[in-house]
Amino acid sequence: MVAATKIRKARVQMEASRPYAQRIRRVIGHLAHANPDYKHPFLTEREVKRVGFIIISTDRGLCGGLNVNLFKTAIGEIANWREQHVEVDLALVGAKSVQFFRRLGGNVVGTATHLGDKPQVNDLIGSIKIMLDSYSAGTIDRLFLIHNEFVSTMSQRPEVSTLLPVSAIDLGDESLQDHWDYIYEPDAEELLDDILMRYIESQVYRGAVENFACEMAAKMVAMKSATDNAGEIIDKLQLAYNRARQGAITQEISEIVGGAAAVSG
Amino acid sequence: MATIKVDIVSAEGEIHSGEARMVFAPARMGEVGIAPRHAPLLTALKPGEVRVEDVDGKEHFFYITGGILEVQPHLVTVLADTALRGEQLDEAAALAAQQEAEEALKGASEETDVARAQQELAEARARYRAAQKLKGKR
Numbered sequence: 001m002v003a004a005t006k007i008r009k010a011r012v013q014m015e016a017s018r019p020y021a022q023r024i025r026r027v028i029g030h031l032a033h034a035n036p037d038y039k040h041p042f043l044t045e046r047e048v049k050r051v052g053f054i055i056i057s058t059d060r061g062l063c064g065g066l067n068v069n070l071f072k073t074a075i076g077e078i079a080n081w082r083e084q085h086v087e088v089d090l091a092l093v094g095a096k097s098v099q100f101f102r103r104l105g106g107n108v109v110g111t112a113t114h115l116g117d118k119p120q121v122n123d124l125i126g127s128i129k130i131m132l133d134s135y136s137a138g139t140i141d142r143l144f145l146i147h148n149e150f151v152s153t154m155s156q157r158p159e160v161s162t163l164l165p166v167s168a169i170d171l172g173d174e175s176l177q178d179h180w181d182y183i184y185e186p187d188a189e190e191l192l193d194d195i196l197m198r199y200i201e202s203q204v205y206r207g208a209v210e211n212f213a214c215e216m217a218a219k220m221v222a223m224k225s226a227t228d229n230a231g232e233i234i235d236k237l238q239l240a241y242n243r244a245r246q247g248a249i250t251q252e253i254s255e256i257v258g259g260a261a262a263v264s265g
Numbered sequence: 266m267a268t269i270k271v272d273i274v275s276a277e278g279e280i281h282s283g284e285a286r287m288v289f290a291p292a293r294m295g296e297v298g299i300a301p302r303h304a305p306l307l308t309a310l311k312p313g314e315v316r317v318e319d320v321d322g323k324e325h326f327f328y329i330t331g332g333i334l335e336v337q338p339h340l341v342t343v344l345a346d347t348a349l350r351g352e353q354l355d356e357a358a359a360l361a362a363q364q365e366a367e368e369a370l371k372g373a374s375e376e377t378d379v380a381r382a383q384q385e386l387a388e389a390r391a392r393y394r395a396a397q398k399l400k401g402k403r
Contacts, residue, residue, distance in 0.1 A: 016278035023274050023342050027307075027335045034305070091362075098369045110362035111369055121276050121347050126362030129355050185294050185308035194309055195333050198344060202276050 003220040006117065007153065010213035013118065014150065017206050024199050028166065031195070034181045040192040041136060045165050050087045052109075052131045052140040053078070054163070054204060055101075056147035056211045057094035059114055063218040066148060066156060067096045073158040074146050078106070089140055091127040093208060109134070119208040121201060128204055132197060135164050143200075147207035148214035154221065156214040163200050267301035271317055273327055275345040280327055281317065288341050289316040290334050297334075299341055306336040315343055 032043075055074050057067050078088050091110040092098050098111050110127035134140050143164035148156045184191050271288055273281040288299040291313030297306075310332045317325045329345040336342075 013277075017276060019272075019279040019282075020274040020276045020344065023272055024344055027333070027342055027344070030305075030335065030337065031307075092366070098366075102369065108366045108369075110359070111366040112362055113365070113369075122358075125355060126358035126360070129359040130363060133359065180305060182305045182307040185292060185306070191307055191309060191333070195307075195344075198333065198346075205276050 003216045003223060007213060007216035007220060009117070010209070010216050011150075014206075014209050014213050017202070017209050021202050021206055024195070024202055027195065028199055031182075031192070038188045038192070040189075040196060042164055042166055042192075042196045046141050048086055048141045050089065050140045051081055052089045052091065052134065052143045054091045054093065054127065054131060054143070054145045054207075055097050056145070056204075056207050057092070057097035057100070058211065058215040059095045059116075060215075061096065062222060063215050064222040066214060066218040067100070069156075070146065070148055070158045071097070071100055073160065075104075077144070077146070077160055089131070089134065091131050093124065093127060093204075094211075115208060115212070117212070119205065119212060121205050124204055124208060125201065128197075128201055132164075132200060145204060145207050147211045150210050150213045150217065153217045156218060161203075163203055166196060166199065266320075268320055269299065269301040269303070269339055269341055271341045271343070273315060273317075273329075273343040273345060275329075275332075275347045277347050280345065281325065283317075283319060285317045285319050285341075286322070287318040289314075289318075290343065291315070291329075292334060299336055302338045303336050303341075305338070306334070308334050310334050310343070310345075315345075 053074065055070070057070055061067075081088055088107065090101060090106050090108045092101060092108060093112045093115070095113040098108075098113060101108055110130040112123050112127045115123050131140070131143055135143055142162065145161050145163050147159060149159040151157055182188075266286065268284040268286060269288065271281065271283060271285045273279075286301075290297055290299070291311050293309040293311055296313075297308070299306075310329060312330045313328075315327045315329055317327070319325060327343075327345075329343070330347075332343060332345040334341070334343055
């Protein structure tokens with residue numbers, strides 16, 4: 001029941017993060033149509049030699065197969081890249097993924113745990129920046145995000161999405177076809193840096209919030225089946241107890257009756 | 266009278282959305298006033314006040330800690346930050362995340378390992394006891 005209330009809050013939070021994600025997408029869509037002289041590295045593809053993954057898991061357990069499914073997907077992806085002789089860097093969000101990859105091994109460059117009921121952008125900035133810095137420095141050539149997607153209360157699905165390089169966003173807006181450019185203040189390079197960083201952060205934040213909603217949904221379902229199972233066991237035990245008690249009573253009566261018959265006979 | 270659409274959003278929620286006559290924002294290079302049909306502009310914002318003059322001439326104030334301002338001729342978008350930002354603060358956050366990772370993965374995590382091991386031991390003991398009881402019954 002606790003999870004049922006929390007899930008409602010988490011969904012509200014999920015909804016609240018949507019406008020920002022939409023608006024920043026729109027701005028970046030506009031940007032793609034502008035004609036700056038400066039090409040930002042976040043927008044250009046390059047040959048892949050090393051990739052980064054940001055993996056968002058839950059902080060706590062008791063949520064059924066949610067994390068396990070996520071890790072299975074993550075391991076599949078990582079194995080895929082390793083087969084192509086591409087090294088993998090990991091940034092982990094959530095205590096469960098830290099535990100998991102500590103056992104499994106892997107090059108972990110940053111972690112963020114204990115986000116609580118209300119994930120804050122603040123808590124995620126550090127891990128994201130490490131990844132963005134290594135992308136800018138050319139250490140990694142592609143960055144992915146793995147998190148659980150909230151389909152419905154009964155169903156969550158691990159999802160892998162590409163964060164970097166930022167792919168072209170098609171807005172379908174005809175009015176932007178002309179050749180034009182923004183006035184940049186102070187300058188294009190710095191601004192693009194800022195805005196793309198925020199774009200990535202908003203994506204990761206959205207992932208974290210969505211994952212939290214998934215966690216609560218999975219918890220609710222897990223707890224429900226646990227309650228059902230416990231109820232079944234209680235029923236069985238009750239039946240066994242009643243049988244044993246009835247058996248004892250029957251035995252006692254037959255002993256008394258037998259005794260009385262022996263005395264009177 | 267010409268109006269311009271204003272959207273003010275932060276990562277943690279929508280703050281304001283509506284038509285306006287005029288928008289004032291604290292740009293990095295000094296305060297800017299945006300009227301309808303302003304030229305496309307992209308600028309960073311510093312901490313301060315965004316002022317929106319709506320269609321009825323009423324003024325709305327929003328305090329932001331920084332962010333990005335995008336202007337299209339009929340559209341103003343303010344992407345407000347929710348966190349205090351700055352090169353040094355970001356740098357510190359990155360360092361903290363890295364240290365956390367190192368600690369979680371190395372010797373400093375002994376404490377959590379011990380707690381975990383104890384928990385697993387308690388679990389195993391309980392299982393063993395239950396098994397013994399079952400055995401005794403049969």
